[in-house]
Amino acid sequence: MKFSVLLALAAPSKVFSFMTSAKSMRPTNLHSQTKSTMNYIDGIQSISSTYDIFLLDMWGVMHNGSKPYEGVIETVQKLKEEGKKMIILSNSSKRVGNAHKMLKKLGFDENDFEQIITSGEISYRMLCGDETLQCSSWSTLTSLIREGKKKVFVFGSGDGDEDYVESSGWTLAPMEEADLIIARGTFTINNGDGNPVSKKDDEDGYFQVLNSVLEKAAERKVPMLVTNPDKVRPDEGLPPMPGAIGDTYEEKLGSGSQQFVKRIGKPFPEVYELALLGCEDPKRAVMIGDALETDVTGGTSFKTSTAWIVNDGIHSPFVQELGDGCFKTGTSKVIENFNDEKGHKEDSRLSPTYISKHFRWII
Known part of the structure; x- marks a missing residue:
């Protein structure tokens, strides 16, 4: 399956039940x-x-x-x-x-x-360790910052991902070294080697890498910060959003997975x-x-x-x-x-x- 890791495409019923086959899901009574x-x-x-x-x-x-x-x-x-x-x-x-x-x-x-x-x-300010932010904090992220563990693997938008990470005080790293995953887009995969994998350039390769790195991340139980919890975008075909990556990662983590995935946003x-x-x-x-x-x-x-x-x-x-x-x-x-x-x-x-x-x- 091309998108075996993104529920928005491979298993859209887990995003919205009516997205898969609307006609077949018409209720008999309301x-x-x-x-x-x-x-x-x-x-x-x-x-x-x-x-x-x-x-x-x-x-x-x-x-x-x-x-x-x-x-x-x-x-x-x-x-x-x-x-x-x-x-x-x-x-x-x-x-x-x-x-x-x-x-x-x-x-x-x-x-x-x-x-x-x-x-x-909000996610950016949390990554900076901004103590003036007047909302709930994520203890997992706070601990990483306090301990100086600031290597991050990024699922990106392809637009300013490196600056977003580096200006907040973090360093891009491969999954084997990452202390944190940031899911901010579904277009690129960036491990800091200067050669991000782009879905636009190689769609099949993108999905293969996506699945592989999520498997590695689940083995290591690397925490994930989802900076956009939307699962699909209201464009033609309802293309997937970072929230779908978060859902898929929880599936791979299994029991107790929610403690490792933090979503910021509505x-x-x-x-x-x-x-x-x-x-x-x-x-x-x-x-x-x-x-x-x-x-x-x-x-x-x-x-x-x-x-x-x-x-x-x-x-x-x-x-x-x-x-x-x-x-x-x-x-x-x-x-x-x-x-x-x-x-x-x-x-x-x-x-x-x-x-x-x-x-x-x-x-």
């Missing part, structure tokens, strides 16, 4: 709880007066990587005019400066946002701890995102309301297919399948507070 809690809205205007803080995902909500979605810039401006605090939460493995550049390039005013938080920036605590720092009542905040597993789950875990943006995001093709032309039916079935795959019981089934086709002021 739980009434999921149906009854659906609150469909025709734009952000209808909830703007309810919340003081708007936590915003970027890709799949605000833009598609190359241009903003229709009406998004106007929506941001409306929220700004109403005095709302907007905080971007991005699972990008890059540092926050890249997000600033992206926003400016796409026509946004970066000053409209109270904070821009990326998982890559739905995990660190980004929400920083975004909601000083917020006395998280119920005054709403998390707006396109992914059930990261955005909606994370917001729900931190007691904020959630707004699931569907048509521009990762779940859109499955909503269309399962709904057979009916938006409400499609969203209900996608949520149902997600909950079933996660094994959520009746009293803990995920249900977004709001569902909207787009992040627009009025639809």
Whole structure:
């Protein structure tokens, strides 16, 4: 199997059950709880007066990587005019400066946002040993830094991986010597020899090396820092993201594997701890995102309301297919399948507070 190590391709059912064969997974009946809690809205205007803080995902909500979605810039401006605090939460493995550049390039005013938080920036500061970072720490990483064990093996994006590592005080190393693995991309494999393996140049070779080094890492139980927990990207074909490498590594480690893999980003605590720092009542905040597993789950875990943006995001093709032309039916079935795959019981089934086709002021 070409991607035997990345669950997003080899075993996508472990990422989202409905990604493998949506038609075959249509449930025979839907739980009434999921149906009854659906609150469909025709734009952000209808909830703007309810919340003081708007936590915003970027890709799949605000833009598609190359241009903003229709009406998004106007929506941001409306929220700004109403005095709302907007905080971007991005699972990008890059540092926050890249997000600033992206926003400016796409026509946004970066000053409209109270904070821009990326998982890559938090991870970078943790790698630097930044004690001023006001979120949970990872004791494994803290111990490595304290002991001077700072050799790292990188699964990279092919864009600034070496600088990211070296400027934070670490040294690239082969897996046999590595004290830590960083999973920040699914395009290159870099062991510090100056000749990274590129998926673009040799796809088959990339997958062979990926599988081999993960096997070696599992034997040594090398800890892994995943700087982007997303498993797939909302592009055509749903290409894999670093979160899929983390999942596969846990599979190879076996029992007790979770202690060796640390994920930074939604739905995990660190980004929400920083975004909601000083917020006395998280119920005054709403998390707006396109992914059930990261955005909606994370917001729900931190007691904020959630707004699931569907048509521009990762779940859109499955909503269309399962709904057979009916938006409400499609969203209900996608949520149902997600909950079933996660094994959520009746009293803990995920249900977004709001569902909207787009992040627009009025639809």
